[in-house]
Amino acid sequence: METFFILFVLIFVPFIWYINRAITYTSDTVGENAPLQRERTYQFSASQYFGTLIKVLEAQLLIMMPVLAVIVVRAGIRQELYVCFLLAPCFLIFAGYLLFYFYFDWQYWIITRHVTLTLNPDDQSITIDSPARYSVLTPNTVVRIEHHLQKMDNPKNPLAGYGYYLFYEADGQITQLNNIFISHIGHVEFIERFFGHVPQALIWHRLAWATDVKPVEMPDSPNFASQNQR
Known part of the structure; x- marks a missing residue:
């Protein structure tokens, strides 16, 4: 009986949670709660943004890499295994890459925190x-x-998917919005x-820096024409 209960918890509870999330996602994107059907408001807390x-x-991994570098160096000194000194820089280089990733991600958090997005189909407006x-x-604006x-080129790269929207208004104002919204x-x-x-x-x-919001010339080609890299 205990074995059955454990299997039930390990298998069916996550399955039920996944089904519930799928139903909620469908309702929020194409169902009755979709922004095309009713007014929706979105914002991201720090836990939602960083807690993935x-x-x-x-x-x-960022914490582990320097620790592993210290461990292999100490092991190399004690046991005179000089190959360990070759592993330590690899760990530190990877830690440096992760530091760059979090710095890059922080730039996007700056344009995300305290931002509220409202999509209203009734007056066809986007409020930021x-x-x-x-x-x-x-x-009209x-x-x-x-x-x-x-x-x-590699979708598994941690930096893949980052981006932002720029909305140019008739009065010359430019509004930036994180792609995550x-x-x-x-x-x-919508x-x-x-x-x-x-x-x-x-x-x-x-590198799509979130602070790089310099306007570029619009092409004469159709909507969402791809422009050269910057």
Whole structure:
């Protein structure tokens, strides 16, 4: 009986949790709770942003790499295994890469914290409330949209998927929004339906720094035409 209960907890509880998440996701993206059906508001807390499984594992690796470097150096000194001195730099280089990743990620947290996004299908508006400014974007006030993305050939690279939107308004103001806010299919459909006539461009970056918001010339090609890397 105890074995059955343990198996039930290990197998069925995660399965039920996954099914519930899938149903919620469907409802929030294409169902009755989708932004195309009703007004939705989104924001990210620090725990939501940094508490993902991938980032937690990478933080653990960042702590482990210098520790492993010290361990192999001490082992090499005690046992005169000079090959250990070759392993230590590898651990430190990997730790340096992880430090760069978290620094890069922090730049995106800066443009994410204290930001509230509201998608309203009734008046076809996107409201972005951030510490920098309060913007109400409509198809009549936005003159162009740029989607800046990190150029990565390997989707498993931790930097893949980072990017941001720039909304250019008729009064000359530019509003920046982290790509994470418009990562679901329902959010993309909202822009495509209500802002489909607005000129749009997809711009690739070798490193899509969140602070790099310099305007670029719009191409004459159709919406979401790809431009050269920057």
